[in-house]
Amino acid sequence: MSNEQHEIEYTDSFVGAIELVWGDGFLSPGGEDEITLFLEGLNISGKEVLDVGSGTGGCDVVLVRTHGAGHVLGVDVEQPVIDRSIARAEELGLSDRISYQKVEPGPFPFEDESFDVVFSKDAMIHIEDKASLFAEVIRVLRPGGFFVASDWMRRDELAPGPEIQNWLDIVGLTFGMHSPPHYVEALELAGFQGVETRDRNEFLVNALRADFELLSGEGRDELIRRTGPEAQHFIDVWSAALKAAESGELRPCHLRGFKPSA
Numbered sequence: 001m002s003n004e005q006h007e008i009e010y011t012d013s014f015v016g017a018i019e020l021v022w023g024d025g026f027l028s029p030g031g032e033d034e035i036t037l038f039l040e041g042l043n044i045s046g047k048e049v050l051d052v053g054s055g056t057g058g059c060d061v062v063l064v065r066t067h068g069a070g071h072v073l074g075v076d077v078e079q080p081v082i083d084r085s086i087a088r089a090e091e092l093g094l095s096d097r098i099s100y101q102k103v104e105p106g107p108f109p110f111e112d113e114s115f116d117v118v119f120s121k122d123a124m125i126h127i128e129d130k131a132s133l134f135a136e137v138i139r140v141l142r143p144g145g146f147f148v149a150s151d152w153m154r155r156d157e158l159a160p161g162p163e164i165q166n167w168l169d170i171v172g173l174t175f176g177m178h179s180p181p182h183y184v185e186a187l188e189l190a191g192f193q194g195v196e197t198r199d200r201n202e203f204l205v206n207a208l209r210a211d212f213e214l215l216s217g218e219g220r221d222e223l224i225r226r227t228g229p230e231a232q233h234f235i236d237v238w239s240a241a242l243k244a245a246e247s248g249e250l251r252p253c254h255l256r257g258f259k260p261s262a
């Protein structure tokens, strides 16, 4: 994992645009339903959960309220989103069950075997070195614990095609995108067992299509109110993401893996 200093990418206007389409507290699509789907068959009730790349905190509220997590610690590299998520937890009276910590990119500042579950939603795309990342994830998990996540992946490890390259060029985020087999290999190399992925391309195409219609149609005035002169840029970003997903190269997936019991 990189130890470079991180610059703010999820600016206030970007967060404003994203939350307009994906809901308050969510910087990724699908909200509660998508989280519930990728947790299917797993029990996090009463467990201590680490959320990697917690953003503005909506996922953590779902983990605690809907799925009964005992405690969630959200970590993120950007202070402004951490501040928003702390305010959200306080407002909802959940500060005793959800806390946040800003971290630097790189190894986690936690002792071995500190968590029962490591969760992440659409955040690991920002971390290039998956082998080091998953070595860290398994290190901080207790024996018998599990990793459960979704992430935006690429169909393969070949040079990006024109649609995905266009999106990468305009979105203004640092990505380290890889294919589902690359993730599986890195998880297994780290020592995870029972590794599974589930493709969510069709879900993303439908979500982005609806978002694009909203942003360029009836939501346009609210987008302008939230983002001012950047509004057209965000419409272009969604249009490019939609084309990348429709091309089949942008392939979000659910992911899970289990740390063997001691």
Ligand SMILES: C[S@@+](CC[C@H](N)C(=O)[O-])C[C@H]1O[C@@H](n2cnc3c(N)ncnc32)[C@H](O)[C@@H]1O
Binding pocket: 010, 025, 026, 027, 028, 052, 053, 054, 055, 056, 057, 058, 059, 075, 076, 077, 078, 081, 104, 105, 106, 120, 121, 122, 123, 124, 126, 127
């Ligand atoms: C697309 S957002 C998803 C946020 C949240 N998981 C959600 O679904 O709403 C990705 C988040 O990952 C964070 N991030 C980027 N690099 C990271 C890193 N190395 N470690 C932890 N978080 C990181 C970003 O700051 C951003 O808040």
